[in-house]
Amino acid sequence: MKNRGELYLFGLLLVLSVPIAANFRLRASAQSSVGGPVLPVGKTIQIKAPLGLPPVPIPADNPPTEDTIALGRRLYYDSQLSVDGTISCASCHAPQFAFSDEHQVSIGVGKKTGTRHSPTVINSAYNALQFWDGRAPSLEEQAKGPMANPVEMAHSLDGVVKRVQADPKYLALFKKAWGTDQINIDLVAKSIASFERTVLAGDSPFDRFYYGHDKKALSPAAQRGLKIFTNPKKANCEVCHTIGKTSALFTDNKFHNLGIGADTRGNLNDVGRFSQTKRDEDMGAFKTPTLRNLAHRAPFMHDGSFPTVKDALAHYIGGGNMNDHLDKQIHALDFLTFDERDDLLQFLDSLNGKLPDNVGPPPDLAAAPKTTKTSGK
Numbered sequence: 001m002k003n004r005g006e007l008y009l010f011g012l013l014l015v016l017s018v019p020i021a022a023n024f025r026l027r028a029s030a031q032s033s034v035g036g037p038v039l040p041v042g043k044t045i046q047i048k049a050p051l052g053l054p055p056v057p058i059p060a061d062n063p064p065t066e067d068t069i070a071l072g073r074r075l076y077y078d079s080q081l082s083v084d085g086t087i088s089c090a091s092c093h094a095p096q097f098a099f100s101d102e103h104q105v106s107i108g109v110g111k112k113t114g115t116r117h118s119p120t121v122i123n124s125a126y127n128a129l130q131f132w133d134g135r136a137p138s139l140e141e142q143a144k145g146p147m148a149n150p151v152e153m154a155h156s157l158d159g160v161v162k163r164v165q166a167d168p169k170y171l172a173l174f175k176k177a178w179g180t181d182q183i184n185i186d187l188v189a190k191s192i193a194s195f196e197r198t199v200l201a202g203d204s205p206f207d208r209f210y211y212g213h214d215k216k217a218l219s220p221a222a223q224r225g226l227k228i229f230t231n232p233k234k235a236n237c238e239v240c241h242t243i244g245k246t247s248a249l250f251t252d253n254k255f256h257n258l259g260i261g262a263d264t265r266g267n268l269n270d271v272g273r274f275s276q277t278k279r280d281e282d283m284g285a286f287k288t289p290t291l292r293n294l295a296h297r298a299p300f301m302h303d304g305s306f307p308t309v310k311d312a313l314a315h316y317i318g319g320g321n322m323n324d325h326l327d328k329q330i331h332a333l334d335f336l337t338f339d340e341r342d343d344l345l346q347f348l349d350s351l352n353g354k355l356p357d358n359v360g361p362p363p364d365l366a367a368a369p370k371t372t373k374t375s376g377k
Helices: 004-034 065-076 140-150 156-164 168-178 185-196 205-210 219-230 309-317 340-350
Strands: none
Touching: 065 168, 065 185, 140 156, 140 340, 156 168, 156 185, 156 309, 185 219, 205 219, 219 340
16 A cells, blocks of 8 residues: 555546646647647548559648548639639639640630739649749748739638638538647648649559550650650650659759740840759749640640640750750750651640549539629738
8 A cells, every 4th residue: 555655646646647737738729839740630532543653752841631622622612712703713723724825825814914824733733832933932822822813813821711710501511620629731732732632643544554564555656756755866755754654744853944035135034943943054044844745735835825736846856045044954856757756746645634623613513603702801
């Protein structure tokens, strides 16, 4: 039996432990509410990559769940996130245009236009940096950009939060996905990013041929085009649009000056990556886009200057527009025969893969009319 001193000490520790534990829980809860990482409350799921793509990279502070993906999907298609309720993420990254835009440069609130073409969201989960100039380090940070851009959604991040917080449907969805009544812009962005990580395209005829070893998946012309694509003495496209042994992103995730936007004197109308790094070698350089699902992504290049894939190929045939910063890998391909050029186009067409079934708009937002809203700015 314990002596009286031991019993007294044990009782004292027991009494003290109650406020200590409560204080610890309070501090932990406060950390989550004022800036610590808030994690989803549901079961984490695996986003399965289709044939030809590597495992999807997932940030530690934003593991995907069914509820966060569903919430992000709704936010992506909801024009409430714009200041006047007319523009959603999907307005410029639409599924019918391979999550890109049919316009040369996208049209935002009040019919305002930017200076660059909307890049595709397809396989953006694999981008090392986001935007043409790489100014965002993650999908989460990228999602915030258009909301506050004055020529895109033209809202404020605080305004977006107030707008969502005022919607009872969103209050319930955020509670279910994140376990909190306190919505903030990080949770909005995390949800959208989780949805965007599911917008994957692989399992194309190329993938079934190259990785699935189905020799009938590619036409003879496309097979010849593949050889031209990868041959350093021919088109050598693979130098930037990479193909790996087990997967192919068709991008090196780097930035290159292709002479797009250079005038006859070599003057560039957009400095590209240089705006972020201030390094001379990045002048006029833009992120290498993936070549997957080109069929519905026209127009092409960062300025949308080429209406067809054939037009874009013609730019390379001519060796690009000369300027002081032209990438050293760019050289004229005018030695390619017309048959070889056609074969190359056939190969590029083989990169079109099927998108998942559940990446379109939720039924109630699919045909929702665009209305002007002013509350919650």
